[in-house]
Amino acid sequence: MGQVVMGQAEAFSDKLIALVGRQNVLLPGDDQEPYLVDWRGRYRGEAAAVVRPGSTEEVSRVVRLSYEAGVAIVPQGGNTGLCGAAIPSGDRPSIVVRLDRMRRIRAVSPLANTITVEAGCVLADIQAAAEAADRYFPLSLGAEGSCQIGGNIGTNAGGTAVLRYGPTRELVLGLEAVLPDGRIFNGLRALRKDNTGYDLKQLFIGAEGTLGIVTAAVLKLFARPRASALALVMLEGVAPALDLMGLLRGEVGDRIGSLEIMSRGQIQAIAETVPDTAIPFPLDAPWYLIVELTDTLAGVDLRLGLEAALGTALERGLVTDALIASSEAQAKAIWKVRHSVSEGNKRSGFVVSHDSAVPLDRQAAFVEGVERRILAAVPHARVVMHGHIGDGNIHVIALIDPARAADPAEAARMVRLINEAVDDETKAQTGAISAEHGIGQSNRARLARVTDPLELDLMRAIKGVLDPAGLMNPGKVFEPAAPAPRQ
Amino acid sequence: MGQVVMGQAEAFSDKLIALVGRQNVLLPGDDQEPYLVDWRGRYRGEAAAVVRPGSTEEVSRVVRLSYEAGVAIVPQGGNTGLCGAAIPSGDRPSIVVRLDRMRRIRAVSPLANTITVEAGCVLADIQAAAEAADRYFPLSLGAEGSCQIGGNIGTNAGGTAVLRYGPTRELVLGLEAVLPDGRIFNGLRALRKDNTGYDLKQLFIGAEGTLGIVTAAVLKLFARPRASALALVMLEGVAPALDLMGLLRGEVGDRIGSLEIMSRGQIQAIAETVPDTAIPFPLDAPWYLIVELTDTLAGVDLRLGLEAALGTALERGLVTDALIASSEAQAKAIWKVRHSVSEGNKRSGFVVSHDSAVPLDRQAAFVEGVERRILAAVPHARVVMHGHIGDGNIHVIALIDPARAADPAEAARMVRLINEAVDDETKAQTGAISAEHGIGQSNRARLARVTDPLELDLMRAIKGVLDPAGLMNPGKVFEPAAPAPRQ
Numbered sequence: 001m002g003q004v005v006m007g008q009a010e011a012f013s014d015k016l017i018a019l020v021g022r023q024n025v026l027l028p029g030d031d032q033e034p035y036l037v038d039w040r041g042r043y044r045g046e047a048a049a050v051v052r053p054g055s056t057e058e059v060s061r062v063v064r065l066s067y068e069a070g071v072a073i074v075p076q077g078g079n080t081g082l083c084g085a086a087i088p089s090g091d092r093p094s095i096v097v098r099l100d101r102m103r104r105i106r107a108v109s110p111l112a113n114t115i116t117v118e119a120g121c122v123l124a125d126i127q128a129a130a131e132a133a134d135r136y137f138p139l140s141l142g143a144e145g146s147c148q149i150g151g152n153i154g155t156n157a158g159g160t161a162v163l164r165y166g167p168t169r170e171l172v173l174g175l176e177a178v179l180p181d182g183r184i185f186n187g188l189r190a191l192r193k194d195n196t197g198y199d200l201k202q203l204f205i206g207a208e209g210t211l212g213i214v215t216a217a218v219l220k221l222f223a224r225p226r227a228s229a230l231a232l233v234m235l236e237g238v239a240p241a242l243d244l245m246g247l248l249r250g251e252v253g254d255r256i257g258s259l260e261i262m263s264r265g266q267i268q269a270i271a272e273t274v275p276d277t278a279i280p281f282p283l284d285a286p287w288y289l290i291v292e293l294t295d296t297l298a299g300v301d302l303r304l305g306l307e308a309a310l311g312t313a314l315e316r317g318l319v320t321d322a323l324i325a326s327s328e329a330q331a332k333a334i335w336k337v338r339h340s341v342s343e344g345n346k347r348s349g350f351v352v353s354h355d356s357a358v359p360l361d362r363q364a365a366f367v368e369g370v371e372r373r374i375l376a377a378v379p380h381a382r383v384v385m386h387g388h389i390g391d392g393n394i395h396v397i398a399l400i401d402p403a404r405a406a407d408p409a410e411a412a413r414m415v416r417l418i419n420e421a422v423d424d425e426t427k428a429q430t431g432a433i434s435a436e437h438g439i440g441q442s443n444r445a446r447l448a449r450v451t452d453p454l455e456l457d458l459m460r461a462i463k464g465v466l467d468p469a470g471l472m473n474p475g476k477v478f479e480p481a482a483p484a485p486r487q
Numbered sequence: 488m489g490q491v492v493m494g495q496a497e498a499f500s501d502k503l504i505a506l507v508g509r510q511n512v513l514l515p516g517d518d519q520e521p522y523l524v525d526w527r528g529r530y531r532g533e534a535a536a537v538v539r540p541g542s543t544e545e546v547s548r549v550v551r552l553s554y555e556a557g558v559a560i561v562p563q564g565g566n567t568g569l570c571g572a573a574i575p576s577g578d579r580p581s582i583v584v585r586l587d588r589m590r591r592i593r594a595v596s597p598l599a600n601t602i603t604v605e606a607g608c609v610l611a612d613i614q615a616a617a618e619a620a621d622r623y624f625p626l627s628l629g630a631e632g633s634c635q636i637g638g639n640i641g642t643n644a645g646g647t648a649v650l651r652y653g654p655t656r657e658l659v660l661g662l663e664a665v666l667p668d669g670r671i672f673n674g675l676r677a678l679r680k681d682n683t684g685y686d687l688k689q690l691f692i693g694a695e696g697t698l699g700i701v702t703a704a705v706l707k708l709f710a711r712p713r714a715s716a717l718a719l720v721m722l723e724g725v726a727p728a729l730d731l732m733g734l735l736r737g738e739v740g741d742r743i744g745s746l747e748i749m750s751r752g753q754i755q756a757i758a759e760t761v762p763d764t765a766i767p768f769p770l771d772a773p774w775y776l777i778v779e780l781t782d783t784l785a786g787v788d789l790r791l792g793l794e795a796a797l798g799t800a801l802e803r804g805l806v807t808d809a810l811i812a813s814s815e816a817q818a819k820a821i822w823k824v825r826h827s828v829s830e831g832n833k834r835s836g837f838v839v840s841h842d843s844a845v846p847l848d849r850q851a852a853f854v855e856g857v858e859r860r861i862l863a864a865v866p867h868a869r870v871v872m873h874g875h876i877g878d879g880n881i882h883v884i885a886l887i888d889p890a891r892a893a894d895p896a897e898a899a900r901m902v903r904l905i906n907e908a909v910d911d912e913t914k915a916q917t918g919a920i921s922a923e924h925g926i927g928q929s930n931r932a933r934l935a936r937v938t939d940p941l942e943l944d945l946m947r948a949i950k951g952v953l954d955p956a957g958l959m960n961p962g963k964v965f966e967p968a969a970p971a972p973r974q
Contacts, residue, residue, distance in 0.1 A: 109846070109847070109848050110733070111729055111732075111733060111847055111848045112846050112847035112848045112879075113847070114846070114847075155682065156682050156686075158680050158682075162679065162680060163679075166657070166679075167679075167680055167682075169686070170653070170657060183941055184941075185941060185942070185945070186939055186941075187942070189846075189917065189918075189919065190846040190847075190917070191844045191845070191846065191879060191918065191919055191922070192649065192650075192653075192654075192844070192847075192878045192879055192880075193645050193649060193654055193844045193875075193878050193879065193880045193919070193922035193923050194844055194919040194921075194922065195642065195643050195645070195654075195693055195919070195921045195922060195923055195924065195925045195926070196919045196920060196921050196926065196934055196938065197693075197926060197934060197938070197942070197943075197946050197964050197965065198690070198693065198694055198945075198946045198949060198964075199643075199656070199689060199692070199693055200942060200945050200946070202686060202689035202690075203685070203689075203945075205686070206682055206684075206685065206686055207685055222741065223736055223740045223741045226740070242598055245598075246597070246598060249710055252784065253710045253713070253782065253783025253784045254709065254710045254783045255783075295740065296740025296741045296742075297739065297740045305784075357678045357679070357680045357681060358678070359596070359599050359601070359676075359677040359678065360596070360598055360599035360600070360601075360677075360679075361596050361598045361599045388680075391679045391680050392599075392678060392679055392680065393679075393680045430676065430677070431676075431678065432676065432678050432680075432681040432682070432683045433683060434681075434682045434683050435678070435680035435681065435682060436680050436682055437682065438682045439682070439683065439684060443683075447683055447684060451683065451684070452673055454670055454671075454672060454673075455672070455674070455684070455687060456684075458672070458685075458687050458690075458953075459684050459685045459687070461952045461953070462685060462949065462952065464952070465948045465949065465951070465952045466945075466948070477684050477685075478684065
């Protein structure tokens with residue numbers, strides 16, 4: 001990591017302190033630690049300062065100051081990301097800009113079905129504010145108690161409600177962002193239709209903070225789901241799970257809320273290592289599917305359609321057994337298993353996890369092909385899977401005996417082989433190597449390996465024109481082109 | 488209009504003919520007329536050639552040839568646009584590139600709910616192909632029998648199903664496009680989740696052909712609506728219409744398919760001038776709202792919820808009268824009125840029409856403010872309105888006695904005054920001056936007047952990096968920055 005040259009550094013930090021106050025600037029020597037290490041402990045960076053501006057104008061002034069000083073800027077939300085995108089990684093002095101203090105919900109309109117929030121709002125607080133207005137904000141993911149909406153937007157977060165409501169990109173109506181030179185993009189519009197030129201807000205969604213800092217957003221709200229029904233279904237493979245999805249569509253139309261699949265090995269890993277998670281069903285099938293139906297009307301009985309579809313599926317041999325939750329408690333116990341996958345995998349060995357998406361009708365071929373390729377490359381790997389089968393997003397996880405991964409060089413070799421196996425199969429099935437986690441630092445080299453060079457050229461060209469000095473979250477998503485000379 | 492210098496022109500057209508065949512090149516002297524005038528007859532251009540490539544590779548070669556010759560390129564779909572975006576307007580030699588020959592539906596996947604189409608496919612043909620696979624493609628608009636999907640994507644078309652399914656942008660999963668230098672962007676992915684860097688396809692959606700030519704797309708399909716109920720509701724204003732929308736949400740959740748409002752003056756204009764459109768209800772209320780509910784299950788009785796909401800609305804005085812369609816024929820007669828608005832307005836005088844969107848909860852203030860401003864500027868104007876009230880998109884139309892608009896200078900003066908009145912009120916209500924029609928040539932000066940200069944800067948910067956020579960549909964959306972020197 002580069003360091004700000006002594007003297008210059010003091011002048012720079014003094015200016016930061018003048019902008020936002022001493023209590024909102026953590027300098028080297030202060031407790032910067034929580035903001036320089038990602039939550040999985042895989043990435044560590046250095047920062048000339050961790051800065052907590054309190055308003056969009058303060059963000060703008062901090063960015064402008066850094067721009068003029070040639071200091072890189074790393075925007076950070078709740079620091080819950082999986083790919084190291086919020087941790088400094090560049091070869092030049094950096095500051096981390098945290099949005100915590102900007103956590104105001106500016107407006108809720110139940111009539112317009114919109115909520116206007118600052119970037120530092122915690123996702124769960126937005127969900128609660130929507131609910132208080134008898135509305136529903138569907139974005140939902142494991143880290144919702146601490147992740148911030150600015151980070152969700154910057155990474156185009158996915159989660160368990162994408163099948164019905166789309167990824168974060170589709171939930172954003174308007175955005176406010178600070179550009180790399182400190183100018184403020186005022187795109188905070190609450191419009192469902194707007195064809196006045198290029199849709200500039202799209203640039204900032206999913207760009208992982210490389211084109212600017214999201215400071216506020218107008219988000220879509222929806223009618224609350226008021227009825228639901230849930231089943232756990234046992235099946236022989238992914239193909240019959242997709243056939244069941246087709247049957248369900250015929251019976252219940254667009255009421256499918258979640259379709260979450262887990263391989264037997266995935267559930268076994270949980271059963272073996274997470275003692276407080278009971279598995280409330282026998283483990284005698286190779287695949288398990290959680291089906292959740294929802295409706296926005298309370299009076300609708302969704303169990304009827306669910307039973308009809310499952311009955312037909314049993315008759316046709318698509319399904320070997322099925323359990324319809326008869327109580328809220330039973331439904332929660334089933335979801336508990338799904339929510340324990342990360343914990344179970346972490347406790348089961350050295351984890352190499354993936355986040356591929358493929359077209360829905362390629363998923364069956366993908367799961368077979370990817371397991372074959374991984375085992376050919378690393379025969380002792382234990383391959384388990386879980387995923388959002390209605391979105392084509394299957395997480396493939398290779399679990400390695402920790403003893404075999406003790407040597408860092410050997411561990412790195414296995415990671416490389418497994419990554420290549422998964423990436424090659426994903427590419428063969430016309431998929432994407434990151435469905436929802438993003439690129440950050442982790443997947444930059446993998447992206448460069450599988451992506452059409454023309455697409456990387458276009459990304460770099462856009463980066464170059466918005467951030468010619470290359471100061472906004474450098475080293476993330478892709479290797480930069482040679483930076484333009486600063487003026 | 489500039490002309491290709493004689494000699495050069497012949498060499499250029501010979502090369503075009505060599506690429507796509509003589510029968511697919513219309514030269515000056517051939518019947519270029521249908522492709523050089525927009526369908527409302529407001530814009531006329533000139534073209535060195537109208538070219539009809541038959542494949543993505545041919546589009547690429549044609550674009551490359553034009554790029555090297557410094558000839559501008561105007562992509563044209565069905566030529567049904569309202570803002571002159573598909574007609575040459577630049578100050579340099581141009582070719583029009585039509586996509587008619589690329590009208591293959593490449594694939595339909597009912598399982599993945601996707602359809603892969605070439606840019607020249609007519610929208611109605613895509614709707615039919617979806618229906619043949621027991622699926623639904625929701626994009627629907629007046630020109631659907633002749634508009635092409637490439638144009639729909641290039642203009643981010645809206646229409647009558649946006650409330651439930653979103654604008655075209657939200658219906659596109661993947662895109663293929665030819666860049667201004669002829670390179671092919673292969674973004675034809677059928678993925679619902681893809682976080683592998685910047686979402687480049689967004690650049691081409693709604694850019695009106697200024698950043699490249701869309702040649703193919705993967706589109707989302709949906710479960711077919713199988714049940715519906717329709718009512719025509721009479722009300723005193725826009726505010727009670729929005730209150731009724733709230734009541735409906737409580738009764739039927741997310742089953743609202745369309746909410747189309749018309750002012751009494753709008754319906755009167757139809758009644759006076761379109762003899763084959765019967766008005767099957769009395770004209771004694773100031774506002775009329777078409778409410779259509781839909782469900783993806785055939786067995787659902789939507790009339791119950793509709794009656795309950797309308798009953799409550801009548802009790803509360805939100806609604807003065809309501810007519811629930813008792814047959815398909817009656818529903819069609821009501822929709823016929825809505826579909827006659829353009830015809831009725833055209834026959835009622837000199838038309839100055841607008842396409843504003845405002846936040847939903849600002850619509851009542853907007854309709855009052857905009858009428859007041861127009862009448863203050865042009866007291867004899869007849870102001871009528873119709874629109875998609877669930878999307879915040881109200882079309883404000885000023886009808887002028889043709890005798891008063893006979894003098895072109897006086898007509899231009901009135902148009903300017905009315906545009907300014909509408910644009911100022913739209914801006915005051917934090918809206919957008921174009922919700923769905925786009926900018927093209929018509930609205931370029933208006934956009935420049937109301938838009939934050941920073942946004943225009945960003946648009947020009949992106950244009951500059953993708954199309955440094957400024958050859959791709961020049962003169963549309965915004966005034967270009969000074970073109971970079973060609974190498």
